[in-house]
Amino acid sequence: MTTLLFDEDRSAEIVAASFAGTPDPRLREVMTSLVTHLHAFVKDVRLTPGEWEAGIRFLTETGQMCDETRQEFILLSDTLGVSMLVESLANSAVSTQGDRLTEATVEGPFHVVASPSRELGADLNVAGEPGEPCVVTGRVVDASGVPVPGAKVDVWQANAAGFYDVQQPDEMGLGDLRGLFTTDADGSYWFRTIVPAHYPIPADGPVGRMLRQTGRHEWRPAHIHVEVSAPGLRRVTTHVFVAGSPYLESDTVFGVKESLIRDFVEVDDEAEAAAYGVANPFRTVEFVVALDAETTP
Amino acid sequence: MTTLLFDEDRSAEIVAASFAGTPDPRLREVMTSLVTHLHAFVKDVRLTPGEWEAGIRFLTETGQMCDETRQEFILLSDTLGVSMLVESLANSAVSTQGDRLTEATVEGPFHVVASPSRELGADLNVAGEPGEPCVVTGRVVDASGVPVPGAKVDVWQANAAGFYDVQQPDEMGLGDLRGLFTTDADGSYWFRTIVPAHYPIPADGPVGRMLRQTGRHEWRPAHIHVEVSAPGLRRVTTHVFVAGSPYLESDTVFGVKESLIRDFVEVDDEAEAAAYGVANPFRTVEFVVALDAETTP
Numbered sequence: 285m286t287t288l289l290f291d292e293d294r295s296a297e298i299v300a301a302s303f304a305g306t307p308d309p310r311l312r313e314v315m316t317s318l319v320t321h322l323h324a325f326v327k328d329v330r331l332t333p334g335e336w337e338a339g340i341r342f343l344t345e346t347g348q349m350c351d352e353t354r355q356e357f358i359l360l361s362d363t364l365g366v367s368m369l370v371e372s373l374a375n376s377a378v379s380t381q382g383d384r385l386t387e388a389t390v391e392g393p394f395h396v397v398a399s400p401s402r403e404l405g406a407d408l409n410v411a412g413e414p415g416e417p418c419v420v421t422g423r424v425v426d427a428s429g430v431p432v433p434g435a436k437v438d439v440w441q442a443n444a445a446g447f448y449d450v451q452q453p454d455e456m457g458l459g460d461l462r463g464l465f466t467t468d469a470d471g472s473y474w475f476r477t478i479v480p481a482h483y484p485i486p487a488d489g490p491v492g493r494m495l496r497q498t499g500r501h502e503w504r505p506a507h508i509h510v511e512v513s514a515p516g517l518r519r520v521t522t523h524v525f526v527a528g529s530p531y532l533e534s535d536t537v538f539g540v541k542e543s544l545i546r547d548f549v550e551v552d553d554e555a556e557a558a559a560y561g562v563a564n565p566f567r568t569v570e571f572v573v574a575l576d577a578e579t580t581p
Numbered sequence: 582m583t584t585l586l587f588d589e590d591r592s593a594e595i596v597a598a599s600f601a602g603t604p605d606p607r608l609r610e611v612m613t614s615l616v617t618h619l620h621a622f623v624k625d626v627r628l629t630p631g632e633w634e635a636g637i638r639f640l641t642e643t644g645q646m647c648d649e650t651r652q653e654f655i656l657l658s659d660t661l662g663v664s665m666l667v668e669s670l671a672n673s674a675v676s677t678q679g680d681r682l683t684e685a686t687v688e689g690p691f692h693v694v695a696s697p698s699r700e701l702g703a704d705l706n707v708a709g710e711p712g713e714p715c716v717v718t719g720r721v722v723d724a725s726g727v728p729v730p731g732a733k734v735d736v737w738q739a740n741a742a743g744f745y746d747v748q749q750p751d752e753m754g755l756g757d758l759r760g761l762f763t764t765d766a767d768g769s770y771w772f773r774t775i776v777p778a779h780y781p782i783p784a785d786g787p788v789g790r791m792l793r794q795t796g797r798h799e800w801r802p803a804h805i806h807v808e809v810s811a812p813g814l815r816r817v818t819t820h821v822f823v824a825g826s827p828y829l830e831s832d833t834v835f836g837v838k839e840s841l842i843r844d845f846v847e848v849d850d851e852a853e854a855a856a857y858g859v860a861n862p863f864r865t866v867e868f869v870v871a872l873d874a875e876t877t878p
Contacts, residue, residue: 304797
């Protein structure tokens with residue numbers, strides 16, 4: 285048997301050797317790579333015992349900040365750009381046939397309660413929050429543009445003050461500004477809501493402290509979360525970003541891709557407002573979601 | 582201002598750019614390196630969303646396993662060889678003059694209660710635990726071998742069943758098998774104890790699950806922890822390992838260095854036993870600790 289007596293120069297190699305007997309080859313690959321990069325980081329910066337201690341404390345506090353409605357490790361992953369990278373690797377912007385697909389972005393930490401099923405056209409703003417009325421229309425299509433009936437469109441968003449229901453459950457009630465829709469026969473969906481505001485990520489924990497210590501801000505540009513799935517197609521987790529929102533170019537979770545920014549067009553038309561069942565004036569935005577075929581793993 | 586719109590190929594660069602305004606240059610260096618290696622890891626293995634989720638869950642559970650007497654993140658760092666690497670980087674095996682120093686090893690997760698101050702010669706085995714009596718003698722010297730009077734020698738160890746006081750506080754009482762000694766005029770120290778046993782690290786948490794999933798064992802070879810400090814000298818955190826102990830070549834925290842293994846010699850001599858105040862037969866071990874001069878940071 286290989287000896288695992290420690291040696292500074294060969295440290296990553298020695299620790300990787302301890303994972304040589306991992307039954308699952310993929311887990312072995314992941315652990316070996318993780319150890320290699322982790323040791324390279326520690327050596328590159330010559331991490332001191334004091335810095336290591338600060339790191340242990342930071343990770344511990346991050347774990348202890350988590351509960352049913354707060355996921356501080358996802359926030360950490362988001363603010364280090366890791367969530368965005370994982371989503372991007374899993375979701376190509378073009379299909380195998382070269383067709384343009386809807387790009388993915390982070391799920392974020394607020395998808396912690398299930399969105400209530402709603403009829404097409406329903407108003408997400410159940411609590412009657414103040415805000416600019418908004419009509420969202422769209423369609424789910426496959427890579428070649430064929431509409432997908434029966435697709436699930438899960439949406440969630442902040443209110444005009446920048447808060448999600450789970451952040452103020454007493455004022456809003458859980459499920460407010462969330463909805464799970466099913467596309468109709470021609471693949472389309474629509475719903476009513478209010479225009480979301482840009483907002484800070486929860487910054488009262490270790491991640492917020494990290495942002496302040498590194499001179500970063502804690503803001504995300506205004507967006508609506510959209511997660512679409514349909515049998516035989518690849519699920520996409522994405523956002524529609526509000527064009528002109530502050531922080532579009534410096535999203536603290538690196539979630540913005542050019543292709544996901546949309547004009548939320550102002551409409552001033554009493555008849556159209558009445559037809560949609562919203563107050564006049566209002567905003568409209570269209571968001572077509574193109575999904576790739578599911579590849580067999 | 583630089584745009585931070587996400588791009589998969591340049592992801593590490595983009596996230597690193599967000600840390601460009603970090604006021605403390607050292608923190609900026611650490612965060613930049615961390616992000617670079619973290620993104621390289623994610624790309625190397627093409628981490629999937631499911632694996633990322635498992636990682637988030639693992640880190641969250643690791644944080645939530647921690648309390649006053651359990652530090653699961655230190656266990657994780659230990660079992661990935663990171664703690665050992667940090668200690669080794671901070672503590673060279675040779676002084677700037679080329680003299681041989683006592684090598685460092687991990688502090689481990691059991692130094693969670695302060696060791697009670699004890700007189701030289703005191704018995705660490707306050708609770709009268711069963712085990713082979715053992716006399717530990719030694720000396721603290723500087724790099725050129727000059728004895729260091731008044732050095733603090735902090736020791737802690739498991740009992741003959743492999744448990745620390747904090748793991749069974751009702752049976753042992755906190756402070757049992759721990760002691761803080763001060764070297765006398767000729768730099769020497771001594772105390773009585775029992776021979777420690779090899780033991781498993783706490784394996785009922787996420788780290789234990791990781792070890793089982795990767796086919797690793799959870800054992801550490803028998804050892805006594807020793808942490809020595811003195812004014813003007815560099816503190817060293819180390820162990821004396823018991824020669825012949827199982828797992829010396831496969832310590833699950835990679836803590837073993839050849840130079841730290843000592844024979845715990847069996848002595849069968851009634852007169853000597855009586856002189857030390859221990860039952861006959863007993864074991865003896867000598868551990869000389871050589872500390873480097875403190876370098877001005």
